[in-house]
Each structure stands twice: as structure tokens, then as C-alpha cells.
Amino acid sequence: MNWFLSWISGAILYAAPILFPTLGEVVEQRTGMVNLGLEGLMLLGASVGFSVSFVTRNAWLGVLAAAGVGLVANLIYAGLVVHRRAHQLAAGLALMFFGIGMSALIGKPYVGQMAPGLPKYALAGSQSLLFRYDPLVYLAFLLAPLLWFLLFRTRFGLWLRAVGESPAIAYAAGVSPNAVRYFAAALAGTLAAVGGAHLSLGITGTWSEGMTAGRGFIAIALVIFSRWNPLRAIAGALLFGGAVVLQLQLQAQGVGISPFFLDMLPYVLTLLVLLVWGRGVRHVAPASLGRVYFGTE
Amino acid sequence: MRSLGWTRLGWPALRLLLTVAIVLGVFGLFLWALGKDPIQAYRDTFRLNLLNPRGLAGVLARMAPLLLTALGVALPFRSGLINVGAEGQFLMGALAGTWAALNLPALPWGLHLALVLLAGMGGGALWAAIPGALRALGWVNETIATLLLNYLAPLVVGYFVFGPWRAPELAFYPQTPEFPASARLPLWFGTRLHLGFFLGLFFLLAYAYLVSRSRWGLELRAVGGNPEAARRLGLPVERWILAAMVLGGALAGLAGITEVAAVHARLKLDISPGYGFMGFLVNWLAFAHPVGILVMSFLLAFIASSGFTLQITQRLPYAAVNVLMALILFTVLAKPLAREVRR
Numbered sequence: 001m002n003w004f005l006s007w008i009s010g011a012i013l014y015a016a017p018i019l020f021p022t023l024g025e026v027v028e029q030r031t032g033m034v035n036l037g038l039e040g041l042m043l044l045g046a047s048v049g050f051s052v053s054f055v056t057r058n059a060w061l062g063v064l065a066a067a068g069v070g071l072v073a074n075l076i077y078a079g080l081v082v083h084r085r086a087h088q089l090a091a092g093l094a095l096m097f098f099g100i101g102m103s104a105l106i107g108k109p110y111v112g113q114m115a116p117g118l119p120k121y122a123l124a125g126s127q128s129l130l131f132r133y134d135p136l137v138y139l140a141f142l143l144a145p146l147l148w149f150l151l152f153r154t155r156f157g158l159w160l161r162a163v164g165e166s167p168a169i170a171y172a173a174g175v176s177p178n179a180v181r182y183f184a185a186a187l188a189g190t191l192a193a194v195g196g197a198h199l200s201l202g203i204t205g206t207w208s209e210g211m212t213a214g215r216g217f218i219a220i221a222l223v224i225f226s227r228w229n230p231l232r233a234i235a236g237a238l239l240f241g242g243a244v245v246l247q248l249q250l251q252a253q254g255v256g257i258s259p260f261f262l263d264m265l266p267y268v269l270t271l272l273v274l275l276v277w278g279r280g281v282r283h284v285a286p287a288s289l290g291r292v293y294f295g296t297e
Numbered sequence: 298m299r300s301l302g303w304t305r306l307g308w309p310a311l312r313l314l315l316t317v318a319i320v321l322g323v324f325g326l327f328l329w330a331l332g333k334d335p336i337q338a339y340r341d342t343f344r345l346n347l348l349n350p351r352g353l354a355g356v357l358a359r360m361a362p363l364l365l366t367a368l369g370v371a372l373p374f375r376s377g378l379i380n381v382g383a384e385g386q387f388l389m390g391a392l393a394g395t396w397a398a399l400n401l402p403a404l405p406w407g408l409h410l411a412l413v414l415l416a417g418m419g420g421g422a423l424w425a426a427i428p429g430a431l432r433a434l435g436w437v438n439e440t441i442a443t444l445l446l447n448y449l450a451p452l453v454v455g456y457f458v459f460g461p462w463r464a465p466e467l468a469f470y471p472q473t474p475e476f477p478a479s480a481r482l483p484l485w486f487g488t489r490l491h492l493g494f495f496l497g498l499f500f501l502l503a504y505a506y507l508v509s510r511s512r513w514g515l516e517l518r519a520v521g522g523n524p525e526a527a528r529r530l531g532l533p534v535e536r537w538i539l540a541a542m543v544l545g546g547a548l549a550g551l552a553g554i555t556e557v558a559a560v561h562a563r564l565k566l567d568i569s570p571g572y573g574f575m576g577f578l579v580n581w582l583a584f585a586h587p588v589g590i591l592v593m594s595f596l597l598a599f600i601a602s603s604g605f606t607l608q609i610t611q612r613l614p615y616a617a618v619n620v621l622m623a624l625i626l627f628t629v630l631a632k633p634l635a636r637e638v639r640r
Contacts, residue, residue: 036444079631080627080630080631084630084631084632086630086631087630089379089440090581090626090630091630093381093574093577093626094623094626094627094630095623097574097578097620097622097623097626098619098627100616100619101616101617101619101620101621101622101623103616104614104616104617104619105331105613105614105616105617108614209616213448214444214445214447214448217441217444217445217448218445220441220444221441221445224438224441258456258460260453260455260459260460261452261456264449264452267446267448267449268449271437271442271445271446274436274437274438274441274442275431275436275437278436278437278438279435279437
């Protein structure tokens with residue numbers, strides 16, 4: 001029972017850094033843009049957040065800086081895709097290279113250091129050491145219903161989805177597809193970088209090169225699993241968080257399985273999730289996803 | 298691939314030069330912002346990697362894995378698939394080839410080496426068959442599957458290198474025992490240039506012939522151009538999708554095992570400074586055109602070598618190369634759309 005509770009508690013913690021980028025990508029893909037650069041954005045967020053927190057001795061300034069850098073970096077992607085009509089997958093992978101390289105450069109002096117982490121607050125009623133989280137965890141789980149409301153219950157959300165289904169028709173209805181896409185990209189960049197910063201400031205407390213270990217790509221898989229719905233993204237993130245914690249627990253208990261095989265767990269699970277839930281989603285996906293909008297000239 | 302007249306080569310060449318100039322300028326500013334001397338850094342990289350025969354041979358040696366991984370991306374690309382998994386296929390090829398190198402009984406020199414290379418191709422092919430089959434069945438998108446498999450491959454290699462295959466005499470650094478001489482690729486002229494470079498050129502020619510001159514290539518491109526039309530013509534679309542991924546994986550796997558058999562002589566975790574991703578970049582910049590692949594893999598091989606030079610002369614982390622590659626991609630993607638993606 002105790003083991004089970006600590007598993008749940010850990011799954012919630014590890015769900016947060018993947019929930020942020022997943023939510024951002026849901027919004028971005030709802031406007032028709034696939035962004036493979038999440039991994040780079042998360043790495044940027046993790047290293048910028050960590051180094052700013054280390055220098056200023058204030059973790060919140062780190063989170064803020066990460067958010068700003070993520071926003072700006074993803075505007076590069078949006079500029080290429082929206083303004084220059086570049087191929088989305090190539091632009092995303094370029095952003096990935098950029099993030100991998102820049103994060104390594106920025107974080108290099110801080111490898112092996114400790115920075116001030118985020119403060120932790122107990123979930124209501126919890127007396128034990130379990131279920132104590134930093135505010136970003138609460139924020140992540142709060143954002144999901146908020147973004148759901150934005151997407152499905154507001155006029156602006158309707159615009160977002162309309163651009164993703166058909167930019168030309170949205171344009172005819174008086175919406176600027178480009179402005180909407182820039183907004184979505186700014187939001188997604190911010191969220192992905194905050195997710196990365198949560199990893200380095202809320203969970204590990206350290207920075208190391210490539211520390212996101214493919215979470216950016218797993219988030220993209222979770223978007224497909226969530227069927228572009230922020231609420232379902234919570235379930236996906238918890239599933240992933242549960243796999244990570246299970247792997248850590250099994251490792252700590254010293255089961256006779258090689259740690260290399262245990263480390264495979266989240267990736268294999270993600271592939272299985274795609275296999276089971278990713279089939280036949282094409283009719284759910286935004287219709288203009290991945291397409292270049294050439295405007296109406 | 299129509300006739301390669303000067304007008305068809307002249308403009309891309311001019312654009313390439315312009316792109317290189319822009320990127321060198323921006324990266325120079327970037328170096329300057331980091332407090333380095335860009336002029337000195339560029340002088341060093343050109344002097345040590347281009348203007349000196351030994352350095353040039355090193356660049357050509359680095360071209361070998363890039364040519365092969367780029368072809369491993371290009372073949373699926375022609376059939377409409379985005380294979381971002383060359384990095385994982387590279388590692389799995391190295392793993393399978395290492396098995397053959399360390400476990401096959403003593404064989405005549407050429408035969409052992411040939412089997413090692415074939416095993417490497419098999420490893421990469423099998424690894425690519427997973428996303429290939431998932432895509433052919435219409436179950437999982439190959440882009441995301443190959444990306445995820447890139448994270449699994451190092452764990453598989455890590456298991457063997459840290460576990461059953463670990464060389465007992467080198468306890469401090471996990472790696473396999475050294476390859477026997479019969480499983481090593483010959484090096485030439487006392488430089489780092491090795492047989493893998495010519496394997497790369499051979500497969501580049503084979504690719505150029507296959508894609509533009511053979512019936513198979515026509516079918517492959519038909520599947521990539523319009524799968525629905527290809528299906529109605531009676532082409533086995535699913536089989537072509539699987540075949541393109543498997544062949545691509547085999548080439549990326551060959552890149553992995555040649556790199557190990559020529560350069561490292563033993564399997565360890567850090568055999569690839571991102572060759573698989575660079576191969577993707579090469580193919581993207583070349584739009585899967587054979588001449589483009591040749592030029593771009595030389596360019597990227599030079600950049601990778603420069604990365605190691607800068608690491609030593611300017612104390613930059615090797616990851617700075619990723620920034621440089623990103624700048625190239627950004628610049629290329631930002632240029633006015635000159636042509637659509639051709640398959």
C-alpha cells in the first residue's frame with residue numbers, strides 16, 4: 001500500500017514536466033502546426049532555468065527566464081513555418097538541433113552544480129512526505145482544464161481550431177491565420193521550456209547535457225494519444241509519469257533486471273500507446289495539420 | 298534527375314555558397330559573443346581540416362558514415378517516408394556487426410570482414426523494419442516511431458557494452474574487446490581514410506542508378522509521389538514502404554559498423570557524434586539528389602571535423618556544432634521557396 005501511494009505520488013510529479021510540452025503542442029497542432037522541436041525547447045528551458053536560478057539564487061527567476069527564452073525560440077520556428085512557409089518537420093528538427101547545441105553551451109559551466117530548487121507545498125490533507133509538490137506541478141494540472149476551456153468554450157478557441165481545420169475558411173471568416181499561429185507557437189514555446197525548467201529545478205536539481213532524454217518526442221506521441229484534447233493529455237502524462245516512477249522504484253528495489261532494460265520502459269510504453277490509441281486518429285486530427293498555408297493571394 | 302547541365306548545377310552551387318557565407322557570418326558573430334576570436338577559429342579549422350592532407354583525409358573519413366546515413370534517409374524519403382531514425386539504426390548496425398566480429402570463428406580476412414559488414418547491415422535493417430512495418434500496416438507514423446527508437450538503441454548497446462560483452466581488461470571504461478585483425482577495415486596512406494569512404498561512394502552510385510534508371514526506382518518514387526495512384530496501378534505500396542525503410546536501415550547500419558571496424562576497433566557507447574542526425578540533414582539539404590548528397594556530406598563532414606577542432610583550439614563543447622547545423626537549416630529554410638520538395 002505504501003509502495004502504491006508513493007508510486008501515485010511520484011507519477012504525478014513526473015507527469016508535470018511532460019504535461020507542459022504536451023499541452024503546448026496540443027494547442028499548436030490545433031492550429032495546424034506539428035512542432036518536432038519540443039525536445040530542443042525543453043532542453044533550452046532546463047538549462048536556461050537552471051543557470052539563471054544558479055546565478056540569481058532564485059528559482060522563480062529561472063522559470064521566468066526559461067519561459068521567455070522558450071517563447072522567443074519557438075517564434076523562430078513559427079517565423080520559418082508561417083512567414084517563410086518552410087516544411088514543418090524540417091523546421092522542427094532545426095529547432096531541435098538549436099536547442100541541443102545552445103543548451104549544452106549555456107549549461108556547460110553549471111554541470112555538477114546545485115541550484116536553488118522550487119519550494120514544495122503539500123497537497124491538501126497530506127501529512128506525510130508524499131504528495132508534496134512545487135507550484136509548477138499544480139499549475140500543470142490546472143492548465144489542462146483551462147486550455148480545454150479556451151479551446152472548446154471560447155470564441156478565440158474556435159478561431160484556433162478553425163485555423164487548424166481550414167486556414168482559408170478561417171481567413172474568409174475574418175480571422176488572421178498567421179496571427180493565430182504565432183500566438184499558438186508563443187504559448188507552446190513557453191510551456192515546453194517551462195516543462196524543461198521544471199525538470200531541472202523541480203525534479204533533479206541539477207543540469208546535465210541532454211537531460212530531457214527524448215521527453216519532447218514522447219510529448220508529441222502523447223498529443224496523438226490525447227486526440228488533441230488537453231484533458232486527455234492529463235491521462236497520457238500520468239501514464240508516462242507512472243512508467244518513469246515504476247522504473248525508478250524497480251531500480252531502487254534491485255530487481256534482477258538490467259537498468260538498461262528498465263530505462264526502456266517509458267519509450268516502449270509510448271510506442272505501445274501509439275500502437276493501441278494512435279490508429280485511426282486521422283479523422284480526429286486537425287485537417288490542415290502539417291500543411292503549408294499559402295495565403296489567399 | 299534530368300540532365301545535369303550547368304544551369305541546373307550553377308544556381309544550386311551559387312545558393313550553397315551564399316548559404317555558407319551567411320552561416321559563417323552568423324556563427325562568427327555567435328563565437329564573438331561567446332568571447333572567442335572567430336577569425337582565428339575559422340583560420341584554424343580551415344588550416345587543420347582542408348589545407349592539410351592529413352586533415353583532409355580525416356574529413357573524407359568522416360564523409361563515409363555521413364554518405365551512408367544520408368542514403369539511409371534518402372531511400373525512404375523517395376518513397377515518401379521521413380526516417381529520422383538513422384542514429385538508432387547506426388548504433389544497431391554497429392551492435393550486430395560487433396557480434397559477428399567477436400563471435401565468428403577464424404575466417405580468411407576478406408570473408409570475415411564481409412560477414413561483419415553484412416551483419417551490420419542486417420542489424421540496421423531489422424531496427425528499421427520495426428517502424429517500417431508499423432507504418433506499412435498504417436498503425437504508427439514512421440517519424441515519431443523512428444525518433445523514439447533512437448532513444449532505445451543506445452540502451453540496447455549500453456546493455457551489451459556494460460554487461461555481457463564488456464572487456465574485462467578495461468574495467469575503467471566500458472567497451473567490448475578489440476576486433477580481430479580479420480574484422481578491421483583497412484586504413485590507407487597512413488591517414489584515417491578507410492574503405493568505408495569507398496563503400497559510401499559505391500552505394501551513392503548504386504542509389505543514383507537505382508532511383509533514376511531502374512524500374513524499382515520508378516516504383517519507389519511512384520509510391521512516394523502518390524500512394525493512391527500507385528495502389529491503383531497495382532503496385533504493392535505496403536511492401537515498398539517496408540522495403541524502403543529496411544534498405545535505408547541497412548545503409549545506416551553499414552555506416553555504424555564501418556565506423557566501428559575502421560575507427561574505434563571496438564564497440565562503445567560514444568561511437569557517433571550524431572552521424573544519424575547529420576545524415577538526415579545532408580539528405581534534407583540535398584533533397585535526396587545524389588550530387589547534392591555528395592556535396593552536402595562533404596560539407597557536414599568538414600563541419601563535424603571543425604567541431605572537434607574548435608573543441609580543442611577554442612574549448613567549445615562539441616555541441617556547438619549542433620548550433621552551427623541549426624543555423625544552416627534555419628538559413629536554408631528561410632530562403633525564398635525556390636523549388637518544391639521533389640521526390
